[in-house]
Amino acid sequence: xxxxxxxxxxxxxxxxxxxxxxxxxxxxxxxxxxxxxxxxxxxxxxxxxxxxxxxxxxxxxxxxxxxxxxxxxxxxxxxxxxxxxxxxxxxxxxxxxxxxxxxxxxxxxxxxxxxxxxxxxxxxxxxxxxxxxx
Amino acid sequence: xxxxxxxxxxxxxxxxxxxxxxxxxxxxxxxxxxxxxxxxxxxxxxxxxxxxxxxxxxxxxxxxxxxxxxxxxxxxxxxxxxxxxxxxxxxxxxxxxxxxxxxxxxxxxxxxxxxxxxxxxxxxxxxxxxxxxx
Amino acid sequence: xxxxxxxxxxxxxxxxxxxxxxxxxxxxxxxxxxxxxxxxxxxxxxxxxxxxxxxxxxxxxxxxxxxxxxxxxxxxxxxxxxxxxxxxxxxxxxxxxxxxxxxxxxxxxxxxxxxxxxxxxxxxxxxxxxxxxx
Amino acid sequence: xxxxxxxxxxxxxxxxxxxxxxxxxxxxxxxxxxxxxxxxxxxxxxxxxxxxxxxxxxxxxxxxxxxxxxxxxxxxxxxxxxxxxxxxxxxxxxxxxxxxxxxxxxxxxxxxxxxxxxxxxxxxxxxxxxxxxx
DNA sequence: GTGGTCTAGACCACC
DNA sequence: GTGGTCTAGACCACG
Numbered sequence: 322x323x324x325x326x327x328x329x330x331x332x333x334x335x336x337x338x339x340x341x342x343x344x345x346x347x348x349x350x351x352x353x354x355x356x357x358x359x360x361x362x363x364x365x366x367x368x369x370x371x372x373x374x375x376x377x378x379x380x381x382x383x384x385x386x387x388x389x390x391x392x393x394x395x396x397x398x399x400x401x402x403x404x405x406x407x408x409x410x411x412x413x414x415x416x417x418x419x420x421x422x423x424x425x426x427x428x429x430x431x432x433x434x435x436x437x438x439x440x441x442x443x444x445x446x447x448x449x450x451x452x453x454x455x
Numbered sequence: 456x457x458x459x460x461x462x463x464x465x466x467x468x469x470x471x472x473x474x475x476x477x478x479x480x481x482x483x484x485x486x487x488x489x490x491x492x493x494x495x496x497x498x499x500x501x502x503x504x505x506x507x508x509x510x511x512x513x514x515x516x517x518x519x520x521x522x523x524x525x526x527x528x529x530x531x532x533x534x535x536x537x538x539x540x541x542x543x544x545x546x547x548x549x550x551x552x553x554x555x556x557x558x559x560x561x562x563x564x565x566x567x568x569x570x571x572x573x574x575x576x577x578x579x580x581x582x583x584x585x586x587x588x589x
Numbered sequence: 590x591x592x593x594x595x596x597x598x599x600x601x602x603x604x605x606x607x608x609x610x611x612x613x614x615x616x617x618x619x620x621x622x623x624x625x626x627x628x629x630x631x632x633x634x635x636x637x638x639x640x641x642x643x644x645x646x647x648x649x650x651x652x653x654x655x656x657x658x659x660x661x662x663x664x665x666x667x668x669x670x671x672x673x674x675x676x677x678x679x680x681x682x683x684x685x686x687x688x689x690x691x692x693x694x695x696x697x698x699x700x701x702x703x704x705x706x707x708x709x710x711x712x713x714x715x716x717x718x719x720x721x722x723x
Numbered sequence: 724x725x726x727x728x729x730x731x732x733x734x735x736x737x738x739x740x741x742x743x744x745x746x747x748x749x750x751x752x753x754x755x756x757x758x759x760x761x762x763x764x765x766x767x768x769x770x771x772x773x774x775x776x777x778x779x780x781x782x783x784x785x786x787x788x789x790x791x792x793x794x795x796x797x798x799x800x801x802x803x804x805x806x807x808x809x810x811x812x813x814x815x816x817x818x819x820x821x822x823x824x825x826x827x828x829x830x831x832x833x834x835x836x837x838x839x840x841x842x843x844x845x846x847x848x849x850x851x852x853x854x855x856x857x
Numbered sequence: 858g859t860g861g862t863c864t865a866g867a868c869c870a871c872c
Numbered sequence: 873g874t875g876g877t878c879t880a881g882a883c884c885a886c887g
Binding site: 340343347386400401404409412413414417418419422424425427428430434437438443445446448 | 568
Binding site: 696 | 742745746748749750786788804806814815816818819820821823824825826827828829830831832833836837839840843844845847848849850
């Protein structure tokens with residue numbers, strides 16, 4: 322996996338990296354069980370303080386996306402969602418409204434947005450029916 | 456227009472207000488030419504520092520969403536996007552990928568996301584200009 | 590609120606503090622809306638690095654127990670649980686089994702444990718029926 | 724006895740195994756006098772470093788739960804607690820408060836916790852000694 | 858080797 | 873004033 326940090330971005334480094342890992346997992350480019358670079362290695366590679374990398378890994382572990390095996394490294398966790406259906410639904414709705422707001426201001430038409438969502442969704446790895454979710 | 460500040464949100468006040476105005480415009484609840492409350496009035500109504508309100512108006516003016524007519528007030532601007540099609544398309548794609556990433560981690564299926572986008576899009580006011588689909 | 594750190598404990602400082610805040614909230618000694626000491630103040634009081642205090646506050650915010658109002662301080666959040674009933678049940682069961690294991694090894698009888706749970710439970714602030722939980 | 728190591732757990736291996744043995748003894752699934760697998764054998768079975776197994780046995784021996792008879796193997800010790808009633812009581816109280824704190828934050832009611840403690844307690848093997856209730 | 862914790866001190870955004 | 877982010881560098885626990 323290639324991760325990239327833009328130091329000129331107003332988005333904090335740890336958020337940039339966190340987003341990239343989240344997306345890589347969602348696309349299936351990082352499969353469950355895959356090992357991520359060690360804190361120290363990624364720190365050297367991105368020229369970022371090890372604490373910052375560790376923070377990203379810790380946060381993603383608390384989100385249930387990664388898991389740490391002490392002494393061995395950090396790995397992609399099996400997907401699971403422990404949140405209520407209601408909460409999950411609400412979060413999704415917020416994201417959708419945010420997308421639509423942006424789309425209107427960018428001057429797109431509704432059908433263009435829907436079309437793009439359909440296209441891009443093919444590049445993501447959607448949960449199978451056996452997925453553990455409420 | 457009723458704006459609401461949620462003090463329990465981790466989102467800064469000025470971002471909450473900015474988002475609400477952006478969304479109100481995108482939904483057509485604030486039409487081009489509509490006058491917004493004065494900085495002083497909104498400041499009183501929301502119990503928020505006037506500097507914070509002024510900052511929001513300034514930022515939205517820089518984005519081309521609002522327009523200040525000195526001595527008269529702040530108004531919703533005519534929609535226009537000075538960005539090239541390529542840049543706008545790229546921004547939309549980023550937003551879509553972000554939505555899809557979130558959706559996967561929340562455990563939704565692709566068709567559920569598409570369905571929700573369709574539903575919610577009916578509540579927004581899409582441009583009527585001569586813009587064509589890609 | 591009086592918080593106390595035992596530097597000789599094998600439990601990390603941030604965990605000690607985190608547990609104390611969690612318990613204070615659960616007992617109702619810290620009510621929703623109450624303001625906690627600022628990072629810097631608590632840092633001085635406990636002679637602990639500000640980063641360590643900030644870490645505790647951040648973690649408890651992500652657990653939904655505290656919330657931060659930038660520039661104003663950190664406050665106790667309204668109680669809510671976004672987890673599935675199943676997950677919550679499972680977590681409780683684990684805690685109970687852990688307690689019972691400990692009790693057996695300490696040489697207590699079952700009725701003594703149950704009696705103590707009843708007694709101590711009166712000192713905690715249990716959710717009301719209107720509590721938002723799945 | 725079947726012991727299981729969950730490599731996805733954030734709990735160190737030696738803690739997982741230690742907890743499982745403690746719990747098995749408390750439930751009576753490992754009776755006093757029972758022989759545990761040798762370090763070497765358990766190491767092979769769980770695919771875990773022998774040092775890690777040895778560490779667990781050593782710790783549990785220090786706790787008085789296991790007893791090593793050189794050349795013969797490791798055995799479950801007779802239950803005894805050398806702690807004063809006061810210390811034991813205090814430890815139990817801490818565990819109970821920890822459970823109740825967790826329960827409140829998970830959104831349970833007091834009677835639900837008490838009910839679960841009663842239910843689960845039937846699966847444990849309580850001391851039959853002459854100890855009396857307080 | 859791995860990650861986890863803590864300190865010290867800097868700079869920024871928010872109100 | 874408040875919290876948020878980042879760096880540098882130390883020490884410990886784990887396997």
